[in-house]
Amino acid sequence: MRDRYATLRYLETLDPKTDHEEIHRTSSDSEFPWDYGRGLEVAIWRTCCVPAISGVLDGTGEFALRAQKRYDDTRIILGELVRSGYESDRGRQAIRQINNAHRRFDIDNEDMLYVLSTFILEPVRWIDRWAWRPTSETERLAAFYFFAGVGRRMNIREIPTDYATFEAFNREYEQARFRRAASNHRVGTSIIRLYGSWYRRPVRDLVTATLPCRLDRSALDALDIRTPPVWARALHHAALRGHARAERVAPRLMARVMTRPTSRTYPGYPVGYDLADIGPHRTVPPVPRRPATRADSLKD
DSSP: OOOTTHHHHHHTTSOTTTSHHHHHHHIIIIISHHHHHHHHHHHHHHHTTSHHHHHHHHHHTHHHHHHHHHHHHHHHHHHHHHHHOTTSHHHHHHHHHHHHHHHTSOOOHHHHHHHHHHHHHHHHHHHHHHSSSOOOHHHHHHHHHHHHHHHHHTTOOOOOSSHHHHHHHHHHHHHHHOOOOHHHHHHHHHHHHHHHTTSOTTHHHHHHHHGGGGSOHHHHHHHTOOOOOHHHHHHHHHHHHHHHHHHHHOHHHHHHHHOOOSOSSSTTTTTTOOGGGOSOOOOSOOOOOOOOOHHHHHHO
16 A cells, blocks of 8 residues: 655655745645645635625626636646746746736735735645645645745735744734625625536536535625535535545545546647736736827837
């Protein structure tokens, strides 16, 4: 039988500050490939609990009209950063794609900080609760240092210097900013429809009914989503506990059974695609360029 803790022992020999890219890549891609993805999905969902953030997402129409593409864009770009490293050619291109998408909006730095914090904390929280083993301190710190590096390259300011401070910021921000809004509900329910669309009935109906169990009461209230019934919570708990046990004893089988396509809207990715083509549609019109004048030509 495979030694399920061999990789963890290896990761514990590394330095989470200097080796954070290798540690985070190994942890997310090898140790918790399915659970890490579910944690990121919760991260995306929780950002929609903030009216200032959901208002931007709702205004672009991306989730209403192209939810699957929006999800694929995020998954591909984050995947490029994790697998290639943010200093690689593809990593730098991924950062440019993120910055180009955000440049068209007036986004508050604190909101950007919060989104960044969810990409660190929500996968850790999901794994610690539902995966076949909890994360180690080395893995948690590596996730922090990895996304702190990404955040600096996104020009996010005032990134906390340690994990505990960032976690405290995350909790304080949610307490202050989670508020019910129509835009929260529209984007939040679009996400439910998206996640449910990956399955056929009757599985789709069961998945859709249990999806809200991934959120706590504060998030459900901010999204104006009804608290799931007892049977849905029981089914959700049993399914995830069963998955954890299966992951512990048969990781290779579970990887084959549970692996999802990298992208549903870019068939064949990464073959035949330029990373520069991946990203949101230009739903916000660019600033019109004034016609060139004779004075401009004289300046040249």
